[in-house]
Amino acid sequence: MTESPFRFFRGTCHLFYEDLCKVRDFPVSPQVWVCGDLHLENFGSFKGNNRLVYFDLNDFDESMLAPLNWELARVLTSIYVAFDTLKLTKTAADEMVKLFLKKYTEVLQSGKAYYIDPRTAGGIVSDFLIKVKKRKEKDIIKKIAAPVHKQLRIKIDNQTHFDIQKPLKTELIKHLSSILEKTTAWPNNYEVKDAAFRVAGTGSIGLKRYMFLLQSTKTKGDFLLLEIKESAHSSLAPYNPTRQPKWVSDAERIITTKYRMQNISPALLSTTVFKEDTYVLQEMQPFADKINLDLLAENLKDMQCVLLDMATLTASAQLRSCGIQGSAINDVLTSFAHDNTWQKPLISYAKNYANQVKKDYKQYMAGYKSIKTK
Numbered sequence: 001m002t003e004s005p006f007r008f009f010r011g012t013c014h015l016f017y018e019d020l021c022k023v024r025d026f027p028v029s030p031q032v033w034v035c036g037d038l039h040l041e042n043f044g045s046f047k048g049n050n051r052l053v054y055f056d057l058n059d060f061d062e063s064m065l066a067p068l069n070w071e072l073a074r075v076l077t078s079i080y081v082a083f084d085t086l087k088l089t090k091t092a093a094d095e096m097v098k099l100f101l102k103k104y105t106e107v108l109q110s111g112k113a114y115y116i117d118p119r120t121a122g123g124i125v126s127d128f129l130i131k132v133k134k135r136k137e138k139d140i141i142k143k144i145a146a147p148v149h150k151q152l153r154i155k156i157d158n159q160t161h162f163d164i165q166k167p168l169k170t171e172l173i174k175h176l177s178s179i180l181e182k183t184t185a186w187p188n189n190y191e192v193k194d195a196a197f198r199v200a201g202t203g204s205i206g207l208k209r210y211m212f213l214l215q216s217t218k219t220k221g222d223f224l225l226l227e228i229k230e231s232a233h234s235s236l237a238p239y240n241p242t243r244q245p246k247w248v249s250d251a252e253r254i255i256t257t258k259y260r261m262q263n264i265s266p267a268l269l270s271t272t273v274f275k276e277d278t279y280v281l282q283e284m285q286p287f288a289d290k291i292n293l294d295l296l297a298e299n300l301k302d303m304q305c306v307l308l309d310m311a312t313l314t315a316s317a318q319l320r321s322c323g324i325q326g327s328a329i330n331d332v333l334t335s336f337a338h339d340n341t342w343q344k345p346l347i348s349y350a351k352n353y354a355n356q357v358k359k360d361y362k363q364y365m366a367g368y369k370s371i372k373t374k
Contacts, residue, residue: 001202002368005361006085009078011202013037013062014235015360019353021239027342027350029069030328031258036062037203038071039078040293043310045129047283048264055116055125056262057317061204062234065242067324068318068333069342073350076100079307080354081211086297087112097286097350099304100311101343107315108337111330114265114316116309122303126290132143141223145194145213152223154196154213159174161211162197169195169300175274176212176226179281183270190214190224198227207232208277211284227283228275245325249278260321270359 001011009016011190013036035042035057042059076097084095105238107114114120118129144161156163164172173192180188194213199205206232216222231250234240247253251271259265267283296303306323315337323329328336 002365003168004085005358006078006082006215008361008364009081009357010039010041011036011141011205012360014238016077016353017070017236017239019072019356021241022350025345026073027069027345029072029342030332030336031065032068032071032318032327032333033241033261034064034066034068034071034109034236035060035257035261036064036066036071036074036234036316037074038292038314040075040082040310041078043313044293046266048262049267049269051267052264052265053129054262054264055121056130056264056313058262059201060254060258060261061232062236063254064236064240065244066236066240067242068336069326069346070113070236071102071314071318072252072346073353075310076347077353077357080351081357082293084354084358085291088297090298091111092300094351096304096307097347099321100307101347103308103311103313105337105340105343106321107312109334111319111334113263113320114173114312116313121309122251123309124296124302125290125306126259138221138223141213141225144225145223148328151193152213152215153194154211156196160199162254163197164195164210172210172274173212175272176228179272180214189218190216203235204229206280219256226281227284228272228274228279228281231271232281243326251278251280254280258322260324261317263316263320276329 002007019030037056037059042057043055044058045055046058047052048054064072079097079100080093083096116125118126121129135205144155147153154161172195178193180190180192191214192212193215196211198209198211200209210228212226214224216224231254233250233290247256247269255269255271258269269280269282272279272281272293291306319330321327322333
């Protein structure tokens with residue numbers, strides 16, 4: 001999180017909602033399903049269970065039923081913080097925020113959810129998805145794994161991939177193997193060859209996360225990467241007054257909201273319990289990628305196209321999941337979108353909170369440096 005104010009913002013979702021719940025005059029909005037941590041880095045490509053590549057919201061660890069404007073406040077704040085980090089003008093940030101809200105309300109007013117894949121994408125996102133789609137899974141496997149005694153094994157780089165002590169690795173492989181044997185929803189013609197501890201993300205660092213290398217028993221040259229990620233309580237939970245459904249586990253909450261809000265879910269999405277901890281289990285995404293914000297900063301027209309797509313996807317996710325377990329129905333959302341009285345105070349809050357993020361980051365860095373020098 002020392003990297004930049006934007007990285008700090010991405011890793012302090014809990015702090016954002018701790019401050020937000022104290023605001024008395026925050027604009028009222030309908031209850032919807034939210035991903036909870038919506039920012040510019042939480043949109044990206046992934047391979048769906050229909051094997052096609054999509055561009056969509058892709059992080060639901062913090063997902064809950066919550067006020068619609070909570071989700072918008074976070075993504076709008078992320079625009080202001082990101083633009084400042086990228087050294088873009090405040091005027092440009094203001095324009096992009098207004099364009100985002102304009103597109104968002106247009107889609108919400110329509111009452112129709114849209115999706116973006118290589119066939120429907122336009123502009124820079126189209127180029128991005130076409131490039132991602134052309135990647136070969138075998139090339140991705142070669143980057144992650146290497147031969148060891150003539151057997152392919154996960155490369156241990158001690159940065160993103162770490163070795164696991166043998167007893168735990170044996171238990172993990174046995175656990176996943178039993179899942180493959182018992183379920184028809186997963187490919188049972190694969191066997192687990194290796195496992196490693198995986199580090200990824202910002203806010204999720206510290207959670208248990210394991211990746212697995214599987215080999216086909218039918219075609220020896222076919223490999224598959226899976227991962228299980230420990231689920232934790234949503235950062236919104238202590239501050240969100242909205243009554244929630246009774247979930248069996250946080251893993252169930254995460255995959256259910258992901259299923260509801262995305263047009264197509266990632267391949268092989270499910271839950272599992274290992275050593276009394278619950279995990280989200282899914283295919284690792286060799287097609288997963290994020291838009292490079294540094295490159296977009298060089299061309300604001302491309303940035304605009306991407307943000308308009310993100311606005312479309314935000315509204316679409318809320319429409320797709322409307323009317324389910326307490327979320328507002330479609331008519332309520334379209335009516336809300338036609339009333340723009342909430343937009344100015346929301347923009348004002350996001351802009352002001354972006355300044356607060358910079359102050360918090362400065363304080364964080366001072367504390368970090370003082371500890372580091374001791």
